[in-house]
Amino acid sequence: MQIKCPWCGDRAHTEFSFGGDAERSAPAAQAGPDAWHDYIYLRTNPKGRHWEYWHHVGGCRRWLKVLRDTATHEVIATELAGEGSEARS
Numbered sequence: 001m002q003i004k005c006p007w008c009g010d011r012a013h014t015e016f017s018f019g020g021d022a023e024r025s026a027p028a029a030q031a032g033p034d035a036w037h038d039y040i041y042l043r044t045n046p047k048g049r050h051w052e053y054w055h056h057v058g059g060c061r062r063w064l065k066v067l068r069d070t071a072t073h074e075v076i077a078t079e080l081a082g083e084g085s086e087a088r089s
Contacts, residue, residue, distance in 0.1 A: 001073045003066060006080055008059040019053030022065045022081075047071050053081060 001013040021043070027035040047070055054064045063081035068074065 001075065003054060003064070003075055004078050005056050005059055005062070005064065006078060007062060008056065011056070011059060015056060015058030016054040016064075017057045019055050019063065022051040022053045045070075049076060 002010050003013055003016055004010050024039070027039055049067060050070050052066050052068055054066050056062050056064060065079050065081050066075055067077040069076065
């Protein structure tokens with residue numbers, strides 16, 4: 001699987017470390033323990049296109065958001081984490 005880093009170009013996925021689901025958000029600070037338990041321990045296993053965080057540990061060391069098809073491992077788009085919805089492919 002190849003991931004296109006906006007800074008370094010196409011790289012093997014082995015240069016990256018998976019950082020988790022980029023579509024989740026933490027509960028509010030005043031949320032109860034049940035909400036925090038669910039956020040920390042419960043995960044979905046989506047099939048199809050899904051945004052994920054990846055860290056380019058073997059390159060520029062930046063965090064990326066990667067739109068990847070979890071069924072085929074096709075990388076559809078990448079963007080720097082925190083850049084909004086301006087996907088770079």
